[in-house]
Amino acid sequence: MLQLITFSTLNGVLYGMLLFMMASGLTLIFSMMGVLNFAHAGFYMLGAYFGFEISRHIGFWPGFVVAPLLVGALGALVERYGLRRVHRFGHVSELLFTFGLAFVIEELVQIFWGKLPVDYRIPPALDFVAFRLFDTTYPAYRMFMLLTAVAMFAFLLTILTRTRVGLIIQAALTHPNMVAMLGHDVPKIFMVVFGVGAALAGLAGVIAGPALVTQPGMANLLGPILFVVIIVGGLGSLTGAFVASLLIGIIQTFAVAMNTSFAQLFGPNAPPFLGDLWQVTIAQLAPVIPYLLLVLMLIFRPTGLMGTRES
Amino acid sequence: MTANARFLLPWLLTALAFVLAPKIFSSGLSLTMMSLMGVMIIFALSYNMLLGQTGLLSFGHAVYFGLGGFVAIHAMNAAIRAKFDLPAPFIPLVGGLAGLAFGFLFGLVSTKRAGIVFSMISLGLGELVSSSSFILRTFFGGEEGIATNRTKMTPFLGYKFGPQIEVYYLVAAWCFVCIVAIYALTRTPFGRMCNAVRENPDRAEFIGYSPRMLRFIAFCFAAFFAGIAGALAAINFEIMNAQQLGAQQSGLVLLMTYVGGIGYFCGPIIGAVIITFLQVMLSDVTEAWQLYFGLLFMGVVLYSPGGLAGWAMLHAQALRRGEAWRLAPSYALVAPAIAAGLVGAIAMIEMAIRFFQQEPGDGAVLRFAGLNLDANAPASWIAALALLAAGVASGRLLWPRVNDAWGAVNLHLRGKAEA
Numbered sequence: 001m002l003q004l005i006t007f008s009t010l011n012g013v014l015y016g017m018l019l020f021m022m023a024s025g026l027t028l029i030f031s032m033m034g035v036l037n038f039a040h041a042g043f044y045m046l047g048a049y050f051g052f053e054i055s056r057h058i059g060f061w062p063g064f065v066v067a068p069l070l071v072g073a074l075g076a077l078v079e080r081y082g083l084r085r086v087h088r089f090g091h092v093s094e095l096l097f098t099f100g101l102a103f104v105i106e107e108l109v110q111i112f113w114g115k116l117p118v119d120y121r122i123p124p125a126l127d128f129v130a131f132r133l134f135d136t137t138y139p140a141y142r143m144f145m146l147l148t149a150v151a152m153f154a155f156l157l158t159i160l161t162r163t164r165v166g167l168i169i170q171a172a173l174t175h176p177n178m179v180a181m182l183g184h185d186v187p188k189i190f191m192v193v194f195g196v197g198a199a200l201a202g203l204a205g206v207i208a209g210p211a212l213v214t215q216p217g218m219a220n221l222l223g224p225i226l227f228v229v230i231i232v233g234g235l236g237s238l239t240g241a242f243v244a245s246l247l248i249g250i251i252q253t254f255a256v257a258m259n260t261s262f263a264q265l266f267g268p269n270a271p272p273f274l275g276d277l278w279q280v281t282i283a284q285l286a287p288v289i290p291y292l293l294l295v296l297m298l299i300f301r302p303t304g305l306m307g308t309r310e311s
Numbered sequence: 312m313t314a315n316a317r318f319l320l321p322w323l324l325t326a327l328a329f330v331l332a333p334k335i336f337s338s339g340l341s342l343t344m345m346s347l348m349g350v351m352i353i354f355a356l357s358y359n360m361l362l363g364q365t366g367l368l369s370f371g372h373a374v375y376f377g378l379g380g381f382v383a384i385h386a387m388n389a390a391i392r393a394k395f396d397l398p399a400p401f402i403p404l405v406g407g408l409a410g411l412a413f414g415f416l417f418g419l420v421s422t423k424r425a426g427i428v429f430s431m432i433s434l435g436l437g438e439l440v441s442s443s444s445f446i447l448r449t450f451f452g453g454e455e456g457i458a459t460n461r462t463k464m465t466p467f468l469g470y471k472f473g474p475q476i477e478v479y480y481l482v483a484a485w486c487f488v489c490i491v492a493i494y495a496l497t498r499t500p501f502g503r504m505c506n507a508v509r510e511n512p513d514r515a516e517f518i519g520y521s522p523r524m525l526r527f528i529a530f531c532f533a534a535f536f537a538g539i540a541g542a543l544a545a546i547n548f549e550i551m552n553a554q555q556l557g558a559q560q561s562g563l564v565l566l567m568t569y570v571g572g573i574g575y576f577c578g579p580i581i582g583a584v585i586i587t588f589l590q591v592m593l594s595d596v597t598e599a600w601q602l603y604f605g606l607l608f609m610g611v612v613l614y615s616p617g618g619l620a621g622w623a624m625l626h627a628q629a630l631r632r633g634e635a636w637r638l639a640p641s642y643a644l645v646a647p648a649i650a651a652g653l654v655g656a657i658a659m660i661e662m663a664i665r666f667f668q669q670e671p672g673d674g675a676v677l678r679f680a681g682l683n684l685d686a687n688a689p690a691s692w693i694a695a696l697a698l699l700a701a702g703v704a705s706g707r708l709l710w711p712r713v714n715d716a717w718g719a720v721n722l723h724l725r726g727k728a729e730a
Contacts, residue, residue, distance in 0.1 A: 036431070082613070085613060092368055093616055095427070097609060099565070100608040100609035101605075103601070107599060107601050111599060111660075111664050224434060224558075227435070288443055291435045292439065294435040294439075295420060295436065298420070
């Protein structure tokens with residue numbers, strides 16, 4: 001039991017940090033531009049595939065550095081030549097633009113790398129056992145993922161709260177017109193934030209690709225959960241996104257580890273009309289839990305955990 | 312022509328088109344396709360009650376389509392088993408009521424707010440239902456879905472709905488009724504208030520209406536018609552599976568409606584017809600048909616937010632007022648540029664598919680526009696790229712002329728209006 005709790009917590013925190021790497025960019029972009037970027041998970045997928053392609057030719061580490069930069073540059077281009085164009089048609093058009101983009105990214109990935117998962121491997125330098133606890137081993141690569149995510153979080157926090165650039169970004173969140181009056185190029189700030197958000201998602205893809213499966217469906221698996229994270233955390237709140245990421249990461253990981261069903265708890269005879277539900281284990285319910293959480297949150301606390309605004 | 316005749320004429324023509332379509336396109340493929348179009352027209356129109364009329368962008372509308380279809384298919388199976396006298400033409404009503412019931416339930420949760428929050432709740436609810444469909448296997452039938460046999464139902468006026476042509480007329484009849492009903496709804500005070508809520512919820516509230524209540528009612532209506540469409544799909548395919556209520560189907564209806572044009576009543580109809588046609592035809596021709604759909608969608612969002620209907624209406628107005636000739640020269644200049652760019656882009660996409668998915672040893676030759684393009688030969692890539700670049704460059708160069716021509720047209724239209 002203790003073993004289960006320890007490892008589930010570790011894995012949950014890891015999954016949560018991975019979610020946060022993406023959710024942080026998503027929520028920053030949303031609070032700045034009012035755009036919910038549907039293609040954000042697509043950038044994560046592109047990161048994984050770019051990382052795979054580079055690691056195939058030069059090695060994992062160059063990919064670790066170059067792939068997120070590439071994705072970031074792509075994100076900046078999308079903002080400059082796509083989003084800025086549709087901006088004048090309103091937020092719905094921006095949302096639809098990113099929705100179409102997500103679709104196109106998925107299809108392009110299928111054309112270039114095929115529909116089957118690609119063989120993106122953990123680099124040999126990190127392919128060893130980090131530690132052994134209660135007779136179970138924990139791979140070093142997972143520790144590396146965790147460290148990368150934590151380092152990224154610290155980096156982001158420092159930039160946002162301790163530097164001049166971060167100050168301007170924070171100001172542009174709430175008072176874009178005032179920031180423009182003071183002589184800052186707000187569209188450029190938007191472009192940079194969009195690019196950095198995309199790069200963060202790309203980095204998450206590069207490190208998650210070898211541990212999870214790098215396949216064309218990976219964006220669709222994660223995308224909706226990202227939205228759950230930023231809504232549960234409160235739209236536009238970085239701290240909220242952090243808490244919600246960890247919460248959802250841990251809840252889902254624990255749920256997956258539990259093989260109990262109602263039948264085991266209350267006996268095999270299901271009440272009428274609940275036949276299916278009675279046999280389902282908590283592990284099988286895991287994919288539904290984030291969405292249940294989302295719906296409950298929106299009913300009882302529409303601003304999210306730490307949010308201040310409703311829409 | 313009297314006002315009455317002017318009003319009735321388009322409807323008579325629509326009805327006539329429904330009746331005569333199978334006489335003109337009588338092959339098996341076109342019958343199947345037209346049945347599917349009928350289903351999708353209802354689905355897209357129901358979606359536009361939300362997006363176009365009330366301003367609610369939903370990412371989970373397929374939930375009501377799918378649930379309506381599943382309830383309909385269970386009703387069909389139950390009626391067959393119990394030998395209950397329920398002919399197939401009444402099944403869509405069952406599906407519609409099921410859609411309404413679920414719309415009522417989920418609408419209570421999701422229509423509290425409009426805008427992005429509504430979109431996100433609809434996405435969440437859609438994911439919730441589609442991921443539950445793999446848990447509640449008795450109702451959703453797991454991966455393989457639930458099948459039925461429409462011919463075992465009680466015959467209706469002697470028809471057993473075995474042949475596709477009978478199914479087509481069933482779909483067409485329902486489709487016509489739904490088009491009339493949805494159009495009539497937009498003309499009621501309720502429909503007008505939905506538009507008011509879309510434009511300015513605060514002012515709607517000041518004149519004594521609750522925007523939330525209006526959104527909720529519109530949502531229930533939309534779910535009802537989506538349920539009808541789902542039930543017709545169930546009758547048509549005789550099978551329902553979890554894909555029908557998933558994110559892909561929700562995305563498809565958004566694509567159809569938006570590409571058709573959300574600002575006009577006929578927009579979703581045009582979109583449903585064209586997209587269904589492309590879906591059936593393109594999937595035979597190219598592997599990347601979904602990519603083309605995505606690009607088409609992005610193109611419409613970027614360049615023509617009014618959709619195809621908006622574009623057509625713009626020209627119809629100029630044509631009616633006798634100003635369209637001013638556009639012709641600039642269009643004649645731009646058209647070859649756009650065509651060249653498109654051909655170059657399509658050639659590159661198709662060559663990319665051949666290049667990246669070729670088996671070792673096999674060639675990667677593509678038959679395209681009467682030419683043999685070898686995706687392994689740099690020459691064909693250079694040619695395609697040159698075509699694309701030339702198209703884009705000349706298009707950008709010539710586009711101001713189109714704008715100038717439109718400026719002249721608008722000037723004259725305004726002049727005539729003032730005169």
